[in-house]
Amino acid sequence: xxxxxxxxxxxxxxxxxxxxxxxxxxxxxxxxxxxxxxxxxxxxxxxxxxxxxxxxxxxxxxxxxxxxxxxxxxxxxxxxxxxxxxxxxxxxxxxxxxxxxxxxxxxxxxxxxxxxxxxxxxxxxxxxxxxxxxxxxxxxxxxxxxxxxxxxxxxxxxxxxxxxxxxxxxxxxxxxxxxxxxxxxxxxxxxxxxxxxxxxxxxxxxxxxxxxxxxxxxxxxxxxxxxxxxxxxxxxxxxxxxxxxxxxxxxxxxxxxxxxxxxxxxxxxxxxxxxxxxxxxxxxxxxxxxxxxxxxxxxxxxxxxxxxxxxxxxxxxxxxxxxxxxxxxxxxxxxxxxxxxxxxxxxxxxxxxxxxxxxxxxxxxxxxxxxxxxxxxxxxxxxxxxxxxxxxxxxxxxxxxxxxxxxxxxxxxxxxxxxxxxxxxxxxxxxxxxxxxxxxxxxxxxxxxxxxxxxxxxxxxxxxxxxxxxxxxxxxxxxxxxxxxxxxxxxxxxxx
Amino acid sequence: xxxxxxxxxxxxxxxxxxxxxxxxxxxxxxxxxxxxxxxxxxxxxxxxxxxxxxxxxxxxxxxxxxxxxxxxxxxxxxxxxxxxxxxxxxxxxxxxxxxxxxxxxxxxxxxxxxxxxxxxxxxxxxxxxxxxxxxxxxxxxxxxxxxxxxxxxxxxxxxxxxxxxxxxxxxxxxxxxxxxxxxxxxxxxxxxxxxxxxxxxxxxxxxxxxxxxxxxxxxxxxxxxxxxxxxxxxxxxxxxxxxxxxxxxxxxxxxxxxxxxxxxxxxxxxxxxxxxxxxxxxxxxxxxxxxxxxxxxxxxxx
Numbered sequence: 001x002x003x004x005x006x007x008x009x010x011x012x013x014x015x016x017x018x019x020x021x022x023x024x025x026x027x028x029x030x031x032x033x034x035x036x037x038x039x040x041x042x043x044x045x046x047x048x049x050x051x052x053x054x055x056x057x058x059x060x061x062x063x064x065x066x067x068x069x070x071x072x073x074x075x076x077x078x079x080x081x082x083x084x085x086x087x088x089x090x091x092x093x094x095x096x097x098x099x100x101x102x103x104x105x106x107x108x109x110x111x112x113x114x115x116x117x118x119x120x121x122x123x124x125x126x127x128x129x130x131x132x133x134x135x136x137x138x139x140x141x142x143x144x145x146x147x148x149x150x151x152x153x154x155x156x157x158x159x160x161x162x163x164x165x166x167x168x169x170x171x172x173x174x175x176x177x178x179x180x181x182x183x184x185x186x187x188x189x190x191x192x193x194x195x196x197x198x199x200x201x202x203x204x205x206x207x208x209x210x211x212x213x214x215x216x217x218x219x220x221x222x223x224x225x226x227x228x229x230x231x232x233x234x235x236x237x238x239x240x241x242x243x244x245x246x247x248x249x250x251x252x253x254x255x256x257x258x259x260x261x262x263x264x265x266x267x268x269x270x271x272x273x274x275x276x277x278x279x280x281x282x283x284x285x286x287x288x289x290x291x292x293x294x295x296x297x298x299x300x301x302x303x304x305x306x307x308x309x310x311x312x313x314x315x316x317x318x319x320x321x322x323x324x325x326x327x328x329x330x331x332x333x334x335x336x337x338x339x340x341x342x343x344x345x346x347x348x349x350x351x352x353x354x355x356x357x358x359x360x361x362x363x364x365x366x367x368x369x370x371x372x373x374x375x376x377x378x379x380x381x382x383x384x385x386x387x388x389x390x391x392x393x394x395x396x397x398x399x400x401x402x403x404x405x406x407x408x409x410x411x412x413x414x415x416x417x418x419x420x421x422x423x424x425x426x427x428x429x430x431x432x433x434x435x436x437x438x439x440x441x442x443x444x445x446x447x448x449x450x451x452x453x454x455x456x457x458x459x460x461x462x463x464x465x466x467x468x469x470x471x472x473x474x475x476x477x478x479x480x481x482x483x484x485x486x487x488x489x490x491x492x493x494x495x496x
Numbered sequence: 497x498x499x500x501x502x503x504x505x506x507x508x509x510x511x512x513x514x515x516x517x518x519x520x521x522x523x524x525x526x527x528x529x530x531x532x533x534x535x536x537x538x539x540x541x542x543x544x545x546x547x548x549x550x551x552x553x554x555x556x557x558x559x560x561x562x563x564x565x566x567x568x569x570x571x572x573x574x575x576x577x578x579x580x581x582x583x584x585x586x587x588x589x590x591x592x593x594x595x596x597x598x599x600x601x602x603x604x605x606x607x608x609x610x611x612x613x614x615x616x617x618x619x620x621x622x623x624x625x626x627x628x629x630x631x632x633x634x635x636x637x638x639x640x641x642x643x644x645x646x647x648x649x650x651x652x653x654x655x656x657x658x659x660x661x662x663x664x665x666x667x668x669x670x671x672x673x674x675x676x677x678x679x680x681x682x683x684x685x686x687x688x689x690x691x692x693x694x695x696x697x698x699x700x701x702x703x704x705x706x707x708x709x710x711x712x713x714x715x716x717x718x719x720x721x722x723x724x725x726x727x728x729x730x731x732x733x734x735x736x737x738x739x740x741x742x743x744x745x746x747x748x749x750x751x752x753x754x755x756x757x758x759x760x761x762x763x764x765x766x767x768x769x770x771x772x773x774x775x776x777x778x779x780x781x782x783x784x785x786x787x788x789x790x791x792x793x794x795x796x797x798x
Contacts, residue, residue: 078758444759455742
């Protein structure tokens with residue numbers, strides 16, 4: 001009897017070994033078996049979609065598990081800051097705006113990835129455009145991986161600006177040829193010319209321009225894109241936000257006031273209700289053919305140029321942001337007149353990045369998932385797929401046009417689109433977005449006053465004076481000396 | 497005859513009651529008292545987020561800032577206007593509808609169901625619905641005006657008009673609440689009193705003024721109080737429809753606190769605005785209750 005039980009025991013043991021063999025084999029060669037990573041980013045589809053696209057293959061390859069948690073854009077910063085400040089370790093990875101790097105890396109909430117990036121040949125770090133390499137750099141260390149490229153450009157309807165009848169009428173009215181705007185004055189003239197009449201030949205009233213004026217709807221970046229050309233003296237640092245000697249705000253200097261006067265005047269040159277538009281409205285309305293001009297990130301080109309419902313597909317031109325014949329030099333306190341318009345492409349927002357939280361228990365797995373999104377092949381797939389919200393940020397993204405054509409782009413839209421983005425990023429006077437601790441507070445303080453000026457509650461000068469006073473308080477609250485040091489380091493200036 | 501056993505006392509001594517009270521008190525402390533004390537602490541603090549949350553005593557700095565912040569005073573006046581206008585209109589319309597429906601009416605049940613539908617919707621959904629309704633180029637309101645040969649209206653892009661569009665939305669949302677509660681109160685009134693007054697030849701207005709309305713006052717006060725407390729916290733619909741704009745013309749106190757605390761992450765000042773709102777709501781509630789008591793006392797003596 002005992003022998004029989006022993007035999008049964010041996011057989012059961014063998015059966016269990018056989019049954020469990022595939023599990024052991026499956027676990028072999030999978031470096032992150034059992035690791036669960038919580039990834040936090042924006043609600044789908046935009047930005048969350050790349051996580052959803054690449055997570056299944058990553059899970060299969062590594063044995064790890066991805067748990068995606070999302071929130072609306074307006075709540076990303078606060079949820080991340082709450083998690084960091086309270087030390088809840090709620091997330092392992094976050095896909096966030098590079099503009100927040102000052103708060104996140106500056107407050108030591110992110111893992112330093114410098115060594116991992118340097119050791120990662122497959123990532124092909126050198127293929128990432130230098131501008132975007134900069135966006136993840138804080139104090140000489142790399143705290144995230146770029147996964148997106150963001151720069152503002154101007155989109156125009158070629159069928160409107162190249163129409164011979166419109167060209168003749170425009171020349172009669174303004175005394176110069178109708179062409180894609182080279183200066184902000186030309187941009188305003190074109191917007192005015194096309195505003196409020198049936199110029200598309202379909203019997204519908206069309207408008208001049210589309211921009212985002214809504215507070216909390218990215219208005220800060222739209223205004224800054226106008227201001228950059230008026231205040232960015234080529235080769236001089238500290239033009240855009242603060243005097244690097246004192247942290248005195250620049251935003252109420254005559255260059256910014258001129259830009260705000262221009263910007264406020266545009267409210268009446270777009271569709272009714274444009275004062276409440278966010279960037280999403282700009283994209284959908286441009287694709288619907290509502291206006292001749294639009295200023296936005298590359299997404300307007302993608303929606304207009306690839307969406308099957310777009311009525312402007314095959315009719316879109318893209319150009320670098322217009323310039324200004326004069327530039328205000330904050331050092332001399334005078335306007336300087338240049339031989340040709342001063343152009344200063346603005347890297348608004350700076351792109352989305354993938355960072356690893358310092359509290360993660362699986363740093364290697366977390367880095368591996370970030371680099372999966374950022375590596376050359378997958379990132380090309382992401383930037384040429386609808387609704388990922390990601391735009392080109394590697395040199396290779398511009399070199400191969402096959403994916404873009406498969407995406408739905410047609411020539412000459414595609415050449416114009418990629419050419420304008422590439423030229424903006426390579427421009428020697430391209431301006432980076434603000435990246436300091438308290439960035440969100442600076443942004444909200446300015447955006448509130450921009451909204452008041454746009455609504456006609458106060459004058460542009462008064463609005464910017466108020467914003468400058470708020471900025472001074474924020475800087476004092478953060479510690480002026482500390483902010484001077486951080487700002488100078490960000491500009492690449494030596495410490496005082 | 498068998499003696500009945502003595503009825504057990506639920507809490508013969510204080511000690512035995514404690515275990516039963518502890519969960520409720522614990523929850524109250526955890527979710528009400530502690531957050532309130534933490535908010536109060538924040539208002540007297542300077543907050544640093546370097547390496548984690550750190551609070552340093554900041555005295556009355558945040559309260560002084562509040563007193564001199566024109567955006568706070570603007571959002572306060574916007575909130576008071578929205579509360580006063582919306583709650584008054586909701587009460588009047590709700591009462592009118594309740595009086596209308598408090599009589600035999602063919603299809604009355606269908607009307608009642610239709611009237612209360614807006615109240616059942618989420619504020620976010622209402623915000624998006626009305627954002628589309630107010631859309632200046634593709635919205636149905638301007639389309640109707642256009643069909644009638646009238647000019648379009650800048651419902652949400654005119655800074656003087658936008659706040660009235662917000663009030664209109666709130667009235668649409670919450671009038672059903674007033675209606676349903678007042679209708680229930682009307683149907684619960686003692687019929688014999690009203691019949692006696694009618695037999696005495698009391699006119700319709702006199703009946704309402706001297707019989708129905710005084711009996712409705714306690715219910716009307718209760719719903720007005722509830723709606724006032726709720727209306728002071730208005731945020732969802734404004735956030736979706738205008739984002740507080742144009743400019744800051746529709747920014748409410750709650751929205752201002754949200755932007756400050758959760759967009760700028762200025763926690764201490766955001767908490768100060770929130771606490772100021774709490775004090776305002778408390779003062780309003782006490783004032784409303786006091787006025788009502790005086791009214792009822794005056795009615796008793798008249």
